[in-house]
Amino acid sequence: PKAGLPEVSTLACWAGADSSAIESRVANALSIYGATLAVTLPYSPTDGGAKVVSDMSSLVEAPDAVVVACGGGSPTAVLAALKAKGIPGKAVTLIGTDRWLERPMDPLYEGAYIATLDESETGPIADRFKATYKYQPDVNVAYAYDMVALSAGIASAAGPDGFNKQVLENTTGFRGSTGLFRFRSDGSSQRSMPFFKVEKGRLKLVEKSTSGF
Incomplete structure (x- = not known):
């Protein structure tokens, strides 16, 4: 269990x-x-x-x-x-x-x-968002932030060729403001x-x- x-x-x-x-x-x-x-x-x-x-x-x-x-x-x-x-x-x-x-x-x-989600990880992003836009963000803000950061990281490290199945579905996953996550071969995601x-x-x-x- x-x-x-x-x-x-x-x-x-x-x-x-x-x-x-x-x-x-x-x-x-x-x-x-x-x-x-x-x-x-x-x-x-x-x-x-x-x-x-x-x-x-x-x-x-x-x-x-x-x-x-x-x-x-x-x-x-x-x-x-x-x-x-x-x-x-x-x-x-x-x-x-x-x-x-x-x-x-x-x-x-x-x-x-x-x-x-772990507030100790999402907190800094939430605080910056609230300071800029003057209202409390919901969870989708953190998810969107992580997707933009992940895309930028892959592009910086590997260029356009980095956006492939092997990179996106690597079993170790990625860490962002929402914690550890990875993409599965069926198109779904798994989060810790x-x-x-x-x-x-x-x-x-x-x-x-x-x-x-």
């Missing part, structure tokens, strides 16, 4: 309007560790969460973990419905996304695991992030990001 998380063989995932993209990301992440995605259940934040949790119970008897991926919406309706079913609990792990953290910490987050558990309304570090793949 990785970072204190139970071995995940089946998993239920909910998403908002961009459910297909989120499903692909979750399935890709699971495949790296040999796990499978049992079912994806799109939901509307306006339905109160009860229906999608009921649907999950009828389709998946005993998931090892449940991912609530809500995009920019609030996860609390689904979390409340899950809590009524005893999730998270000893048998089922609750997994959130770093977009939960764009909102104030809610008591319903308690017990969930979340992987998010610190792993946290929500305890008493705060993020408690479970495992630091790895220094290499």
